[in-house]
Amino acid sequence: MEPRVVLADNAGLFALGGTQTFLIGRAQVAIVDPGPGSRAHLERVVAEVAGAREGVILLTHEHSDHSGGAAALAERTGFPIAGAGSLAEIRLADGSRIPTDAGELQVTETPGHARDHLVFLEPESGDLFAGDLFIGEGNTTWVGEYPGCVADYLVSLDRVAELGARRILPAHGPALEDSGEAIARFRRH
Numbered sequence: 001m002e003p004r005v006v007l008a009d010n011a012g013l014f015a016l017g018g019t020q021t022f023l024i025g026r027a028q029v030a031i032v033d034p035g036p037g038s039r040a041h042l043e044r045v046v047a048e049v050a051g052a053r054e055g056v057i058l059l060t061h062e063h064s065d066h067s068g069g070a071a072a073l074a075e076r077t078g079f080p081i082a083g084a085g086s087l088a089e090i091r092l093a094d095g096s097r098i099p100t101d102a103g104e105l106q107v108t109e110t111p112g113h114a115r116d117h118l119v120f121l122e123p124e125s126g127d128l129f130a131g132d133l134f135i136g137e138g139n140t141t142w143v144g145e146y147p148g149c150v151a152d153y154l155v156s157l158d159r160v161a162e163l164g165a166r167r168i169l170p171a172h173g174p175a176l177e178d179s180g181e182a183i184a185r186f187r188r189h
Contacts, residue, residue: 003102003127003169006044008035008065019065020171022129023048024122025100029055031079032120032129033171037068045069046076056090056098058105059083060131061114066171084109085116092118105129108163112153114145119160126166133160134182136173157187 004023021041022032029052035041049055057074059067062085070081074089082090082098092098096107098120105120113132120129133156160168161183168176176182 003129004048006035006041006048008038008041018172020169021045022169024105024129025055025102026051027053028099028101030058030098030100030105030120031055031073032058033060033066033131034069034073036065037072042069042072042076045073049077049079052077055079057081058092058098058118058120058129059085059087060119060129060133060171061085061117062087063114063132066131083116084118106163108159110156110159112149112156115149115152117156121163121165126164128160128163128165128168128179130160130168130170132171133157134168134170134176134186136170136176154187157183 006021008019019033019035021035024030029049034057057070057079067087070087074081080089081087082092084092092107094109098105103122103124105122108119110117110119110133117131117133119133165179168179168182
């Protein structure tokens with residue numbers, strides 16, 4: 001089942017066309033990166049998940065363009081927030097599993113862009129929901145938030161390579177259809 005995407009209206013230099021909120025599943029849904037605190041974006045996401053019987057709001061990390069709408073979305077849907085940072089009601093760590101009716105998501109810790117960064121792999125499809133570990137255009141994402149972040153980022157790229165993802169779905173920009181090429185390109189940069 002192809003994930004649904006709701007694009008936030010926060011286009012810009014670092015967000016490209018805007019933050020993409022990915023919806024995996026229908027009755028048992030995972031909402032990856034609820035996006036900024038935009039009322040219009042929140043309304044579109046709520047409409048898309050209205051038929052779900054259960055769900056979870058997953059944060060790849062807590063930068064506001066990814067998590068700004070999390071609390072309001074949790075209030076509207078009753079779904080808990082899960083991630084590695086301070087906003088998480090459910091703390092996720094390496095190896096955690098998130099069930100959806102479209103397949104289980106596997107959690108991998110990938111610091112570098114942010115200390116609390118996570119990615120979510122759907123092993124059956126090979127889709128990797130990558131937050132800001134990758135960006136859909138260019139050769140790198142922003143890495144400079146804390147001392148040691150570049151070393152962490154390079155280790156995270158290696159960890160993603162080991163996952164064997166088929167394609168990488170970043171929060172900003174188009175899908176990276178050749179994951180091996182993208183990982184090598186971002187590493188070289």
